[in-house]
Amino acid sequence: MLIKTGVINILFVLTSHSQMGDTGHKTGFWIEEFANPYYALADAGVKITIATPKGGVAPIDPTSNLPQNVTEDTERFSKDEAVQKMINETIALADINFEDYDAVFYPGGHGPLWDLAEDKTSAKLIQDFYAANKPVAFVCHAPAALKHVKDANGEFLVKGKKVTGFTNEEEEAVQLTNVVPFLVEDMLKEHGGIYSRGKTWEAYAVQDGNLITGQNPASSALVAEILLKMLQKD
Template identity: 70%
Template sequence: MDVLFVLTSHDKLGDTGKKTGFWVEEFAGPYYTLKDKGVNITLATPKGGKAPIDPSSTTEDASTKDTQRFNNDPEAQERINTTKKLSEVNPADFDAVFYPGGHGPLWDLATDATSIKLIETFYAQDKPVAFVCHAPAALKHVTAADGAPLVQGKKVTGFTNSEEEAVQLKDVVPFLVEDMLKENGGHYTKANDWEEHVVQDGLLITGQNPASSKLVAEKLYEATK
């Protein structure tokens, strides 16, 4: 099985002067969940090269067994530093695609034409598309074959407004994931803040927050079998 991971290239947290990027747990949890099942994983970003890590995701509070494993895994770190350029990736080479979150995707993947086309192509080829936390931002401008938003009428989740408020970035981000999914016609559901919550609607799999990342990967694996 071959799965494509699409990570953000964006590392600026709005006008705050602080850094952002992808959230380590949302990469590491799914990465090892799938890798340990023998899945071949390819990493890509809009710009290629080094995918920026959100510094907030490397703190002790955000540490998990999988982030610790990543910290001691030179091969995985090298792969993060040498991602493929998204425009050079062929969807035909993969069975599914997964988008880790972090705030970065709100700025680049939400509007990246190559990413939008990639998701639409995977979906049209009956291949699972999965997103966790802020990564459903990448679905903002993705449409179905009939031109309607891909999430319209589908069960979805993603980082909640209240979770965004809790991390004090509600007024920093370009848009709120929960609001966007609802505005695009998605049937949005959520659990309590920071609790695991994953929903699947056919080929579309979404997770609410970092705690949901491994279950998203499990569902993605099942959906490709």
């Protein structure tokens, strides 16, 4: 287990992808899945750096900004010019050195299904963090980024590990089953993950060693809580 006595540095990785397939609709990262963990960690004194595959602006899924999806933390984000500036000026993944950080966290949204799932730099980054015994955390659609990640033995990282992620039932509920390139639940199972889930739209997260996964937007704060406890353990 990682032992921290000084400032904790966590890398947040967001999507650069803004198009929902060929539907003409916009996507990106889900605000709640970024804002809730961001403030939970930042308020605890964690230093956070934000990166994306392309660098620059990380696109926000407009649906995540609708009134029914607003939380206390998303409202805080909407008034936080400093954090919004970070979102608009993210670092390119290619310029990130995993040795500078104690853990990596991937917020979701549908965007990662298109870019982070296939991004070789992202996959290598996750592999490096995990090989260095550093926590890797994902929520909702973000476990898509594990699609091509292998362990030191060349096996899929999720093989034989307890995992969760956005359920097929939840994808069907938002009517995007036939739009997304693949279903997170199916991919995790096909790669040998020991998949489990909680109730639809309710908070549920799973930890297996240094791998942390959360099921849906409501699980974001829980993933951050588990991650923080891991990093503060002495």
